[in-house]
Amino acid sequence: MAGERFDQDEEWGHSKNAHDEAESLALHLSAVAARCEEFATAFGCGDEGRACGSLHDLGKLGPPAQQRIKQGKGRSIDHWSFGAHRMLARYGTEGIAAAIAILAHHKGIGRLSKDTLNDLCRLDPWRQWLLDNGSRLSELPPADADAWLASSGLILPESLQSICPWKRISAEEKAAVMTDIRMLFSALVDADFLETEAHFNAPAPDKRYERPRPPKLQAERALLRVLQHIEQCRQRSNAAEHVISMRDDLLAACRAAATEPQGVFTLSAPTGAGKTLAMLAFALDHAARHSLRRIVLVVPYLSIIEQTARIYREIFESDETGFGLHYVLEHHSLTLGPSDVKSDEENERLATARLLTENWDAPVIITTSVQFFESLFSNRPSACRKLHRLARSVVLIDEVQTFPKELAIPTLATLGHLAKQHCCTTVFATATQPAFTHFDDHVKQIGGPGWQPLEIVPPDLNLFDRARRTAVHWPQTDERTSWNELSEQLARHNRVLCIVNLKRHAKRLIELMKDRAGEAGLFHLSTNLCSAHREKILNDVRQRLADASAGPCRLIATQCVEAGVDIDFPTVYRAMGPLDAIAQAAGRCNRNGRQTSGDIHVFRPDPSDDDAEKSLYPPGGYLQAAMRTEGLLKLGDIDIDDPRAFADYYRGLYALGDFMRTDIVEAVLDLDFEKVGELYRLINQQTVNLVVPFDRECELFNSLRDQALEAGLSGEWICRARPLTVAVYGTGERLSGAADPVPLPDWTRRHRGPAGADVSDEWFILRDSDAENYDSVLGLKELPSAWGWIA
Known part of the structure; x- marks a missing residue:
């Protein structure tokens, strides 16, 4: 017609x-x-x-x-x-x-x-x-x-x-x-x-517009390509033989589990075991056996997306593979921009990616936990339009330990039903598997099939015992460490990673380390750094760690370094915190097993050495989880390589709350779609995007500022700005004096409220292009307002 x-x-x-x-x-x-x-x-x-x-x-x-x-x-x-x-x-x-x-x-x-x-x-x-x-x-x-x-x-x-x-x-x-x-x-x-x-969008009279068609999954062929890539990685790996053997066994376990019927699975494997590629092999093998259409990878952090997307594209979208452009699509807040910007003069590739991302019309999707789960519980047309693509798919949810327990019951019920009714296999992957089976009866009470997933890794593989690459040194009861004492300990190590709970702690430690050991080989990593800055820091750190003659390498970081970041230090210090976070920190120590054992030192910051009015921990669930770790530690040292320790940790954590008596569970039982959509938030605070002048990219920063003033916000501008973007809690009203909102192009203003709005409320750019508000070590400085920075 x-x-x-x-x-x-x-x-x-x-x-x-x-x-x-x-x-x-x-x-x-x-x-x-x-x-x-x-x-x-x-x-x-x-x-x-x-x-x-x-x-x-x-x-x-x-x-x-x-x-x-x-x-x-x-x-x-x-x-x-x-x-x-x-x-x-x-x-x-x-x-x-x-x-x-x-x-x-x-x-x-x-x-x-x-x-x-x-x-x-x-x-x-x-x-x-x-x-x-x-x-x-x-x-x-x-x-x-x-x-x-x-x-x-x-x-x-x-x-x-x-x-x-x-x-x-x-x-x-x-x-x-x-x-x-x-x-x-x-x-x-x-x-x-x-x-x-x-x-x-008809291109000519009497002709309807047809979207570009993405390639098919071609699961069997894609699986062969993944296996080839894994073998290439194996050949050039500098990991110890026992680590390579463990990775081989995990891959074999994933291939074996792929023959199982569709359903819900867990993949519990220690850090450094090759989980990223092994679970992709599972997904493709499973898809080939069950004639599935799509793979969706869900990860909690943009830093992991950036790293994983590069790996996936190297496998599938290099010239010789022939899987086609847009075989892999990223979908998150920094890829294509705000939903109300619908058209601009982007090049053909970006325009096509934008269209396909709107409804996940691609064989492999990489997205964030926020995008995936909040869409899954939305009541809005634009957010929900992609959901039908989950039928006959495999969903890989990585680093699932980051998932908020308050949302667990409705989420498990929904994922379980998707598997049962809509042929959507789900895998929960992590080194520290939450004890979500604790909620089995609760899931049934709100209309799910229960939660009894099949573990992909058989217990007789003993992966966690074989992966023991570190010794954890726990603090004595009531032992406290001042920042000055900690800096003295860190200075004794030529190569050391220290992870703290708060950005102000990282800043304090950096200042002390400059005085004690100098700036040479001293690095800082947090989400106060834009992604281009973080990538440079990680590359510099990896180069120093790989070269024994490169001099000292001391990295002070927040917890953003703990999940999915491939670095390998001989010694790691970790501030007391949630047990799963401590285990993730251990995954950055002796990762490739080149030493007999790495050392993890857990320390309690001395509260008298800090602002007395401020907590030593981020608020909410993080503080509660840290206290649960302290409670277990009173019973004796904790074995972070024993999955049973985490089952005990999570069960105790879940017992602290009545998760059936939450507003969102009540809204589900009331079939109130609108209220569920409002309440289901992985991040409870609003964030905006701030473009910063990272010194190595100042020319790009100035170009972005000029382009924004001349033409306004566009998808092409957002893609260029992405490497220089810092996500910040708050609203634009609180940023006056330090940054400007990015203007909107004239044709979009009629689509926005309030009437007459001519600037974005999501995108801002710092006014200065020098070091006034962006530091070459610490990244974004505290601006003259009451902003809080994402950890």
């Missing part, structure tokens, strides 16, 4: 595009129905998807709606409720999930209640409610709409067997119900977005 002309007196689905062509309503409904059916077929709901697409914009029938579309005149029209009403009228309780998807496809899913559905079934009270709230419904009688459907050529299923009938909605399967409704909603929203785009 693409390019098909129609009588201008017919009902329009969309107004005219740049080629002065309108789109008929029949064409739009037919195109969305076909695409939504395709998407929903992946999770067994093709008929329901077709019905959704066929009826979603039925409210555009009738004179008021048509006047609004054709002339842009008249009061706002609710064009979604009428289609939801006809869905319920036609299919009864089997049409409820589809009706909800239609009702929400522009404004998002609200609270699901029987009263709402009953009101929707009776059009008159619904019409009055809309009028009272400044909108109105199509005035076309239902019988006329049914007749129009019959004459338009739209073929609706005779009956539906819904993924989510009323008997399930009214039962105790709340988390499962919400997941199923979001998946159907996602299929409809994405289909509608794509077909609307096809009309308005």
Whole structure:
């Protein structure tokens, strides 16, 4: 039907595009129905998807709606409720999930209640409610709409067997119900977005826009390429033989587990065991055996994404591999920019990446925990449109120990149901596996299948015993170490890593170390450094560690260095903290097993040597976890190479709270999609992006400032700015005096609120290009405001 002309007196689905062509309503409904059916077929709901697409914009029938579309005149029209009403009228309780998807496809899913559905079934009270709230419904009688459907050529299923009938909605399967409704909603929203785009982005008259098609997963071929890459790494590795043997065994365990049926898995392996590539091999092998479509890697930190994306692209997107451009897509806050910037003159590659990332239309996705999990629990169309891509996929969740326990119950219920109902295998990977089986009964209570994952690594491999590469030296009861004493100890070591809990502690220690040992070979790492600066520091550190004649190498860091950062020190000092953090710190010590044993020194900072009004720990769960470690230590030294120690640690930590009595669990039990979306936050504080003048890239900084003033924010600008960006807690109002908001291009201002806004509230750039606010060692200085920096 693409390019098909129609009588201008017919009902329009969309107004005219740049080629002065309108789109008929029949064409739009037919195109969305076909695409939504395709998407929903992946999770067994093709008929329901077709019905959704066929009826979603039925409210555009009738004179008021048509006047609004054709002339842009008249009061706002609710064009979604009428289609939801006809869905319920036609299919009864089997049409409820589809009706909800239609009702929400522009404004998002609200609270699901029987009263709402009953009101929707009776059009008159619904019409009055809309009028009272400044909108109105199509005035076309239902019988006329049914007749129009019959004459338009739209073929609706005779009956539906819904993924989510009323008997399930009214039962105790709340988390499962919400997941199923979001998946159907996602299929409809994405289909509608794509077909609307096809009309308005038409490249020529009588021609619909077609998105570039990404490559297929080609799992078997991709697996061979990964195995080749692993062998190449093995050949050039300088790791000890017993470490290489351990990595080989982990890979073999992953290959063996890939033959298992789809479900939920854990991958518990010590740091340095080759987990990143081994779990990718599992995912591809598993995908090949079960005909899966996609792999999604979820990681908590941007630093890990940067490192992993380079590895994945080296494997799949180098010239000789032939997997094609956009085989691997990154999706996080710094890749493509804010969601309200929809178009600019980007080059073809960036524009295509932006389009494919909107709905995860690629075989391999690398994303952050924030992006993945907050989308999974969102009620908004733009966030949910990608979710249907999770059907028939493998999701690898790395460094899962960072996941907040307060969100565990609804998250485990949702992931378990995705595996059971939507063929989405999930792997929880870490060296310090949380004891989430503690929540098994709680997960069942809110409608999940429970949580009893299959461990990929058989216990007889004894990986943790074989990986013993360090000796942990715990402090004596009530032993305290001043910063001056600590700097003296660090200065005795030529190569040493020290990890502290807070950035002010790192700054204090850096200042003391400069006086005691000089600046040569002294490094600092925290997220006060932009990514280009962090990358330079890590490269310099690795070069010094690899060259015995390179002189001292002393790195003072916050916990950002602990997960996924491949460095290897002979000695590590770690401030008292959560047990999993201490174990992750140990993973940076004797990582490649070249020494008989590395040394981990755990110390308690002396509170009398610090600001008495400030805590020695970050607030909230971090402090609670550190106190749990202290509690275990009173019983004797802790063996961080024993998984049983972590099971005990996590069980005790979970016992400290009643996680069934949280606002988000209550919202799930109430089927309140909107409230769940508001409450589900991995990071509870707002952040903004600040572009800084890292000295090695000052030319780039000045170029970015000039370009921002001249042309405003764009996707291309954001990609260039990404290496110089620091994420900062707070809002832009608190940054006045030190940084300027980046202007928006003229054409975007009408899309933003408040009315008349002409600058971004997400992107800022420091005013100075010298060292006034950005230090060559410490990075971003404390600005003249009450900002807090992300650790």
